[in-house]
Amino acid sequence: MNAESEVVQGEKAESRYSACLLFSANALARAITAIGDEEFGRFGLCYSHAYLLCEVVEQPGITPSQLSETLSLSPSTITRLVEKLEQKQLVRRESEGKKTLIYPTNEGEALQPAVAKAWDRVGERYSKAIGEADVCQLTQQIKKATQVLGEGF
Amino acid sequence: MNAESEVVQGEKAESRYSACLLFSANALARAITAIGDEEFGRFGLCYSHAYLLCEVVEQPGITPSQLSETLSLSPSTITRLVEKLEQKQLVRRESEGKKTLIYPTNEGEALQPAVAKAWDRVGERYSKAIGEADVCQLTQQIKKATQVLGEGF
DNA sequence: GATTTTTGTTTGCACATACAAATATCGGTT
DNA sequence: AACCGATATTTGTATGTGCAAACAAAAATC
Numbered sequence: 001m002n003a004e005s006e007v008v009q010g011e012k013a014e015s016r017y018s019a020c021l022l023f024s025a026n027a028l029a030r031a032i033t034a035i036g037d038e039e040f041g042r043f044g045l046c047y048s049h050a051y052l053l054c055e056v057v058e059q060p061g062i063t064p065s066q067l068s069e070t071l072s073l074s075p076s077t078i079t080r081l082v083e084k085l086e087q088k089q090l091v092r093r094e095s096e097g098k099k100t101l102i103y104p105t106n107e108g109e110a111l112q113p114a115v116a117k118a119w120d121r122v123g124e125r126y127s128k129a130i131g132e133a134d135v136c137q138l139t140q141q142i143k144k145a146t147q148v149l150g151e152g153f
Numbered sequence: 154m155n156a157e158s159e160v161v162q163g164e165k166a167e168s169r170y171s172a173c174l175l176f177s178a179n180a181l182a183r184a185i186t187a188i189g190d191e192e193f194g195r196f197g198l199c200y201s202h203a204y205l206l207c208e209v210v211e212q213p214g215i216t217p218s219q220l221s222e223t224l225s226l227s228p229s230t231i232t233r234l235v236e237k238l239e240q241k242q243l244v245r246r247e248s249e250g251k252k253t254l255i256y257p258t259n260e261g262e263a264l265q266p267a268v269a270k271a272w273d274r275v276g277e278r279y280s281k282a283i284g285e286a287d288v289c290q291l292t293q294q295i296k297k298a299t300q301v302l303g304e305g306f
Numbered sequence: 307g308a309t310t311t312t313t314g315t316t317t318g319c320a321c322a323t324a325c326a327a328a329t330a331t332c333g334g335t336t
Numbered sequence: 337a338a339c340c341g342a343t344a345t346t347t348g349t350a351t352g353t354g355c356a357a358a359c360a361a362a363a364a365t366c
Contacts, residue, residue, distance in 0.1 A: 020272065020276060020292075021185060022275055022279075024292055024295045024296050024299060025186075026186065027225045027295075028178050028182070028295045028298060028299045028302075029181070030225070030323085031303060032174060033178075035302075047175055047176070047179075048352075051176065064314075064315060065314060065315080072180040072183065073352095073353075073354090076316070076317080076353080076354065077354065078315090079316055079317085080316095080351095083316095084352095097314090097362070098362060099361090100316090122173070126174060129302050130298050130301055134294070134298070135174055137294070138295070139173075139177055141287070142178060142180075142181045142291070143177050145184075145287070145291060146181045149181075149279065149282050149283070150184060183353085187354095199321080202322095216344080217345065226322090227323070227324050228345065229324065229346075230323050230324065231345090232346055233321095236346095250344090251331035251332060251343070252344065252345085253344080
């Protein structure tokens with residue numbers, strides 16, 4: 001009966017694996033995404049849609065591959081997101097050679113400011129919970145880590 | 154032509170929104186999950202399967218709700234994961250009243266050590282990339298943030 | 307100028323995840 | 337004993353995401 005075998009059965013069982021970054025990163029992502037879903041849900045969007053729409057409004061004619069880079073999402077995922085947004089009449093596609101140019105519709109352009117405000121609200125909400133200073137530090141660390149992981153490991 | 158309109162077209166276009174924790178948390182999660190998928194993929198598992206299997210081996214007879222708590226996943230997701238693992242003959246379910254008890258099969262028990270080793274490898278890989286000290290700090294911060302966000306915001 | 311290779315985008319398919327509703331069981335109340 | 341609210345689990349359905357393959361167009365090679 002050593003200390004190691006003291007497994008708290010039931011409530012608050014803390015697993016050894018939960019200390020892993022793989023687990024906690026995903027848990028954090030889900031927790032914050034929940035906030036985003038709540039804010040962007042009013043427009044029938046998820047956070048990636050919201051982000052994508054803002055990018056398209058800021059850079060009309062942007063291509064899927066550029067968006068893929070900016071949003072850190074696979075090209076196929078971008079295609080799917082654009083499809084959805086096109087279906088909601090917020091963006092339109094234009095073929096130019098092998099490229100595809102994505103433009104906002106009038107409707108999309110009109111909606112963007114509200115969506116941008118929602119981004120701010122999301123930021124305010126988790127800042128209030130986590131603490132402004134911690135958010136900055138955490139975000140910077142996360143971005144750095146992501147970047148390092150991205151460039152071959 | 155003020156500095157603000159200096160938008161770098163194409164490569165390394167840094168969006169204002171990418172500074173958002175919502176975005177970067179998801180990006181990090183995807184990046185690390187990619188490592189996990191690579192390691193656990195050898196067993197035909199994803200990281201949640203791997204985590205779940207280890208928990209079941211360590212606590213035979215654990216219930217879905219306990220797993221839901223430990224893995225921070227919804228009960229329905231747990232059901233689906235268990236289904237998959239059951240299909241792969243790694244765990245089995247036993248009904249006891251309104252509860253469901255989950256046990257590892259012999260096969261599952263036999264596989265667990267290899268899976269646990271894969272967890273270690275995942276940890277080593279991102280530690281090497283990010284730096285051991287930074288990983289510890291980052292993980293702690295992330296866990297704290299997640300916890301705070303979890304308890305009502 | 308024709309063929310090969312590379313690049314950009316889109317599909318087919320699969321999967322993890324969650325919400326809402328359905329189902330089943332337990333613990334009380336009357 | 338019969339009902340009722342609470343709890344545990346499972347299904348129906350939908351969504352974001354990615355891999356591998358298909359496709360299209362451009363660029364490079366011969």
